[in-house]
Amino acid sequence: MDSMNRPAETDTNQKTDLKSLTREELNRFCEEFGLQSYRADQIYQWLYQKGVSGFDSMTNLSKELCTRLDEVAEVKRIKLYNRQKSSDGTIKFLFELDDKNRDKIESVLIPDFYPDGTPNRLTVCVSSQVGCIFGCSFCATGKMGFFRNLTHGEIVDQVEFINRVSEEEFGKKITNIVYMGMGEPLHNYKAVVESAAILTDELGLDLSPKRITVSTVGLTKQIMQLANERQPFNLAISLHAADDEKRSRIMPINESLNLEKLEEAVLHYYSRMMQPLTYEYLIFDNFNDSSEDARKLADIAQWVPSKVNIIMYNKVEGVELERAREKRLDRFIQVLVDRGVTATVRRSRGDDIDAGCGQLAIRDGKDRGKSLRKEGV
Numbered sequence: 421m422d423s424m425n426r427p428a429e430t431d432t433n434q435k436t437d438l439k440s441l442t443r444e445e446l447n448r449f450c451e452e453f454g455l456q457s458y459r460a461d462q463i464y465q466w467l468y469q470k471g472v473s474g475f476d477s478m479t480n481l482s483k484e485l486c487t488r489l490d491e492v493a494e495v496k497r498i499k500l501y502n503r504q505k506s507s508d509g510t511i512k513f514l515f516e517l518d519d520k521n522r523d524k525i526e527s528v529l530i531p532d533f534y535p536d537g538t539p540n541r542l543t544v545c546v547s548s549q550v551g552c553i554f555g556c557s558f559c560a561t562g563k564m565g566f567f568r569n570l571t572h573g574e575i576v577d578q579v580e581f582i583n584r585v586s587e588e589e590f591g592k593k594i595t596n597i598v599y600m601g602m603g604e605p606l607h608n609y610k611a612v613v614e615s616a617a618i619l620t621d622e623l624g625l626d627l628s629p630k631r632i633t634v635s636t637v638g639l640t641k642q643i644m645q646l647a648n649e650r651q652p653f654n655l656a657i658s659l660h661a662a663d664d665e666k667r668s669r670i671m672p673i674n675e676s677l678n679l680e681k682l683e684e685a686v687l688h689y690y691s692r693m694m695q696p697l698t699y700e701y702l703i704f705d706n707f708n709d710s711s712e713d714a715r716k717l718a719d720i721a722q723w724v725p726s727k728v729n730i731i732m733y734n735k736v737e738g739v740e741l742e743r744a745r746e747k748r749l750d751r752f753i754q755v756l757v758d759r760g761v762t763a764t765v766r767r768s769r770g771d772d773i774d775a776g777c778g779q780l781a782i783r784d785g786k787d788r789g790k791s792l793r794k795e796g797v
């Protein structure tokens with residue numbers, strides 16, 4: 421286990437957190453504990469399908485076994501710290517982590533409704549890190565800097581918790597998961613891939629990998645690794661500008677991993693996976709919303725089969741960039757459509773509850789972590 425992915429430590433507790441173990445590691449743990457392999461499967465189901473925390477609740481384990489397990493192991497879970505519901509149905513959660521700093525992360529449940537008001541898609545946006553090192557200028561999480569990676573257990577916990585809320589609020593389980601909350605998912609590669617494996621495991625949450633989308637600012641090495649390992653979930657790239665000059669102004673990562681390198685990684689990804697990808701494009705007023713920007717974006721969208729998701733920006737305090745105006749947006753979309761690009765517009769959700777990335781957490785107050793961020797745009 422590398423140091424970035426090491427589960428958060430507590431001062432005194434030496435017990436093994438079972439949710440920090442991969443399925444393989446849990447099998448090994450059980451074997452060393454003298455248990456037959458079916459016991460590992462049972463415990464795995466209790467952890468991920470039934471969401472229990474105490475060994476007493478694992479009713480198909482004997483009392484004696486539960487007591488023995490309790491002496492050496494524990495099940496850490498994130499705790500709800502705050503919850504806000506928007507008038508459009510979006511629910512934002514702030515969770516407290518079980519670590520010595522009581523770090524906070526946020527997740528969002530975004531419902532889509534049929535015209536008759538019944539729920540259609542129920543998407544959970546999960547965080548993968550506490551803060552983020554990449555310092556994109558439009559992003560509230562980017563202002564915090566980086567504190568630590570989440571474990572795969574902490575990522576899966578967000579989904580499990582929100583799945584229960586979804587059933588209570590909308591009478592239906594979640595349908596989609598996007599790794600687009602706090603943090604850069606591919607900067608926490610191992611935990612993200614492991615969490616997706618649990619979410620799709622039939623003894624875990626048993627979701628289709630096609631319902632999961634991992635988003636990245638364009639970490640080229642990791643994009644290629646996903647392809648080499650044939651990771652089956654969807655990939656989205658946060659582009660947000662279609663030339664190097666503008667992209668570097670709002671996304672410092674572009675200075676080292678520019679569009680030429682991104683193109684190489686995308687071509688490699690498609691050659692292995694043969695599955696289309698999505699470009700996410702936050703559209704800002706008078707910054708990246710001209711016809712010329714749209715033409716450049718259309719060129720990028722033609723590197724490999726892909727679609728473009730235009731996102732209306734949720735204003736972040738202290739950031740000068742503003743949401744594009746509707747008239748310019750319409751013209752922008754028209755240029756893309758004329759060039760044969762499949763483009764959708766995602767209206768921002770939960771404006772009245774600060775549902776933009778990192779907005780709740782940053783208000784909780786904390787020193788700034790490590791960051792590539794420069795002041796500017």
Ligand code: SF4
Pocket residue numbers: 552553554555556559560561562563601602603604637777
């Ligand atoms: S947009 Fe994503 S990568 Fe950029 S700072 Fe925010 S969380 Fe990090």
